Amino acid sequence: xxxxxxxxxxxxxxxxxxxxxxxxxxxxxxxxxxxxxxxxxxxxxxxxxxxxxxxxxxxxxxxxxxxxxxxxxxxxxxxxxxxxxxxxxxxxxxxxxxxxxxxxxxxxxxxxxxxxxxxxxxxxxxxxxxxxxxxxxxxxxx
Numbered sequence: 001x002x003x004x005x006x007x008x009x010x011x012x013x014x015x016x017x018x019x020x021x022x023x024x025x026x027x028x029x030x031x032x033x034x035x036x037x038x039x040x041x042x043x044x045x046x047x048x049x050x051x052x053x054x055x056x057x058x059x060x061x062x063x064x065x066x067x068x069x070x071x072x073x074x075x076x077x078x079x080x081x082x083x084x085x086x087x088x089x090x091x092x093x094x095x096x097x098x099x100x101x102x103x104x105x106x107x108x109x110x111x112x113x114x115x116x117x118x119x120x121x122x123x124x125x126x127x128x129x130x131x132x133x134x135x136x137x138x139x140x141x142x
Contacts, residue, residue, distance in 0.1 A: 004078030004079065004080050004092075004094055005080065005135065005136065006035075006038075006039050006042065006078065006079050006080065006135075007035075007076045007077065007078050007079075008034065008035035008038045008039070008076060008077045008079065009074070009075065009076050009098065010031045010034065010035070010075040010076065010077055010095075011075075012069060012070070012071055012072065012073055012075060014071060016071075017071055021070070021071070022068035022069055022070055023068070023069035023070070023071075025063070025065065028063050028065070028069075028095065028105050028107070029061060029063065029107075031075070031077055031095060032061075032063075032077060032079075032093045032095075032107055032109065034077070035077035035078075035079045035093065036079055036091060036093075036109070036111075038079075039079040039091075040056075043131045043132065043135055044131060045127075045128050045131060045132075051116065052115075052116040052117050055113070055114055055115075055116055056111040056112065056113055056114060057111065057112050057114040057116075057121075058109060058110075058111060059088065059109075059110045059111065059112050060109060060110040061107065061108075061109045061110075062107050062108050062109070063105055063106075063107040064105060064106050064107065065104075065105050066103050066104055066105055066106070067102065067103070067104045067105075068104075069095070069104050069105075073097060074097065074098040074099055075095060075096070075097065075098055075104070076095075076096060076098040077093055077094065077095050077096075078092075078093065078094035078095075078096070079091060079092070079093055080092050080136060081132045081136050081138070082108075082136075084124060084129060084132060084133070084138060085124070086123055086124065087112055087113055087121045087122060087123055087124065088110055088111060088112045088113070088121075088124075089110075089111055089113075089124065089132070090108060090109070090110050090111075091108065091109050091111060092106070092107070092108050093105075093106060093107045093108065093109075094106050095107075113125070113128075
């Protein structure tokens with residue numbers, strides 16, 4: 001699998017901590033979500049505003065925790081699309097220490113392109129597919 005071509009910096013907030021003094025496990029998914037939205041905007045797939053006509057809906061998420069994240073630690077989240085289906089895509093994530101590259105967590109999600117107004121899935125728009133394939137160097141049958 002290719003390396004991550006996109007990274008998003010994350011600031012650990014005091015409110016992200018649990019009573020044990022490290023980032024609560026639920027925040028890892030939020031960090032991945034922040035990075036995912038930045039990736040989508042960077043590729044020009046969503047300019048902001050409403051996501052009701054064409055958007056994505058989370059179908060599945062997985063996280064593997066490797067090392068605790070502490071307050072003040074500089075993070076970055078790698079994001080990549082590893083699979084493009086007809087109506088869904090798989091995104092992979094890598095949370096790492098931005099200063100030394102130490103792997104803190106990894107994960108993946110399956111997202112479905114979705115019309116929220118009609119409450120139905122849609123095929124991945126062709127302009128999205130082309131932008132992702134070009135950025136990730138994916139073949140059309142990935």
